[in-house]
Amino acid sequence: MNIYLEKGRQKLQWVIRALHRFGLRIKRLLQEQFNKNLYTRILFTNVTAFVIAFLVVMLFSSFVVKQVTYDQIQQELLREAKRVNFALLQQTDSPWSVPFDQRSNSQVQAQAQQDFLKYLAGIFDAKITIFDMTGKITATSAEQEMVPGSQIDNKYIQILQKGLISTTRSVDPDTGQPIFAAAVPMGNNKGSITNGILLETKSSNLDLALSKMRFYMLLGGMVILLFIIIISVYLAMYISRPISRLTANVAEISRGSYVLSDRDQPLDEINVLGGQLNKLAERLQKIQTESSRMEEERTRLFAEISHELRTPLTAVQGFVEAIRDGIVQDEAVQGRYLDTIHTQTVHICRLVDDLLELSRLESGNVTVERLPIDLNALTQGVATSMEPVANRTNTSILVRRKSEKAMVLGDADRMEQVIRNLLKNAIRATENGAIRIGVENRRGNVLLSIEDNGIGIAPEDLPHIWERFYRTKNQRDNRIQENGSGLGLVIVKKMVQLQGGNIDVVSQLGKGTTFHIDFPAFEQK
Template sequence: MKKIKINSIGSKLGITIMILFMCILVPLGYVIDRIFFGFYYGQTHEYIDEVSLDIINSISYLDDQNELGLYEKMANHTKTELVIVDKAGKVLTTSNLYENGSRFNLDLLSKIKKTNKIHQDYVDPHTKNYYFLSGRPIIINENFEGGVFVFSSLDSIHDSIHKLRTYLVIAILGALLLAAGFTFFVSKKLSKPLIDMEKITRRISKGDLNINIKKTSNDEIGSLAQAINDLAIELKEYRTNRSEFLANISHELRTPISYLSGYASVIRKNLYNNEQEKEEYLAIIENEALRLTLLINDLFELSKMEENKIELYKEWIDVEELIEGVLNRSKLSANKKNVTLKYEPGKHLKMILSDGMRLEQILTNLIENSIRYTNHGGIVITSRANKDFVIITIKDSGIGIPPNDLPFIFERFYRVEKSRSRQMGGTGLGLAIVRELVNVLGGTIEVNSTVGQGTEFIITLPIEV
């Protein structure tokens, strides 16, 4: 038999629901008891008041024994005790409490004479029984002639209340049993998905990512199940990307390190033929060292951006002036490949509040990338502004990007043509850095490309970051 854990979510939920039921049922039972108790007391008061009033209204003479005997029988019929006394306190007729001719309680007689009516609890001095008492004066010809006292035993009321309380206790216990069954079902129903999620989460923590939680509802539990499924997918993608990243970085580092090691060994062992060959080897070492430095810097920069550790230095920037400055620095590279650079600024171009150095880095990377993959023709840069955004486009007439590769060009180390990319000096990180920088500046970047016709990058930046 499976042991029930007290500290489990199901047990805690069940105990909470049971406590809630008890907090509702116990006060409700108490209120019902008080309501019925008050109702019985009120009914009894009202009843003996009516009996005493009827007797007072029907009494015309106190010396008629037949009439007094009739009242005695009426008292027995109404299940009350009746005492009729004269003005001196002598009992004229009674059912059971007093004997005819005995003396009645003069204090009660005096009280009804003064107040015209009494209504109170009464304890019989001989039997010690508890009664409700209703007393009224007998007025004949505007003279006080005595009193009528009607007694109702509290035992019957107590019996009724006792039965009611018994029924209430049975009802509450039955309700609690039903609540316990309901609680067990509900706690099991609600806690089972959470327990399943806990087990699956532990499997995920151990590296088992090929799992999926069945979403059974559209509430918060269903949302949590979907979040865990998304987490498993993201972790799986992360593990795959990490493996690819390690493979890519080791591949990227292996080539320049091999060059550095190989040519440094050649120079150290004097395996060159002349000084010109030595200079060529030293130039290769310098270029590969520079390439390695750029790769490490790009990786460091990308890591800072992905961890949100990059700092922005915002200032108001003249976009037109910034683009012209980038183009001036890129003219040398463009001239070497006979590629023209053209800038077409929009009218009434607004200044933007952004990080000028980061925006310059974005434009430099994109323009240099366009120059790298454009063998003839030119590159056109345009800029325009609307109410909230500045839009910059960089369109070239280069080799273009195949449709299958287009969704992946912003991923780290992704190359469309790996051999050509390496010959052209790319690290595969430039566009990844561009995308992260655009995101940091609060903008978006889109790309359109046709193989053999060229590529167009569209950057949208807010007027204020």
């Protein structure tokens, strides 16, 4: 016996595990279908919501209809009981309060009473029972109840003893159908209650009516479900179609084809998303264009740097090889070679320094202090320090102060570097001439001008002087200035802009060049 029980338990556990695995598989399948795409998600959600709502409505409506029908039946049964009481009161010759087995000529009277009650029962479609306050049945419309000592349920006697008129509902244990009963006192209620009337009926048509109602509701639900499926599919297509187009646009953007969508979408949200994608495409296109430009600029910069470094390095290499191989024996010639090597080395160092300085300026890694600076004093100091260099070309530097105070906000070191670079260029372009530096306040700005009467700049060169590695030709001897790196003016312009100023240039070939720099004036309070 124990072996059979153990085998049965093992089989039961196996069945439970199999059902559990099957349930997990079904759950996983439903989740995969639900998350598959927009179609299945909308369809599954709408159908599930409708089925749940439909079942709830069906159960609730069945309950409500059943309760309302029960109440109507009970109220109608109560009215019928009162009518039966009125009809029995008209039968004054029938002793309803005496049990049929205690009456004289009981068979005749009992038969007459039962026939009358059957007549009333046929009219009201209910079983009628008359009983006294002890619970004994004195008369009934059902023949099988007419046995000596028949009793009714004690609850009806308690209802009448309390002076109440009530209806009750119970269930037939054999058929399971509801039984409705109404108990009322017999008589005109003027005296004590001696008898009661009990009406009982079975609503055999109620279950049929409820079944028909459920059938029609189910049929209507199937029609509505079909309509919901059609609407869900249409809605999913209506929503997913513009999303598919946006997906195609995103794919084009990822491939580098920035195609802008100018078609209005049917949904506001899709329009907003499409607009954002268009902005993203425009931004990516600008980034790509800028990246291409920067790449070209980087390539050109590398080429320019290579060119700028190759010339002095080639010269240095040639002179070093000549000295190392003993080709040059004359000490004077060796001295000139060494001077050239030194000059080219200095030029390379200056070029590297300018490149590093320009790189820091363009990357934004240069910090600028904004402190009050007296531009008169700063200009005078730089001019004084540059006079020995200018004297080598028989050039004088004149500083003209047109204002007592010329205060600006800036970085003294950067400002000095700007003035020094411009003075170097002016000295390099001027021989046997004069350089004039002017500082004045004009309409809320401090104007700094550096003017020379040197060789000037050709009109075709003037637009390009702010470009990297661009150097003008010396028209006097038709050669490129040897000492310039082509980065000085680029660095000057960026430093001026970094301190909130503007720089401009005016030049005439053979007459000289004037640089104008203006900064916002700083007014001390």
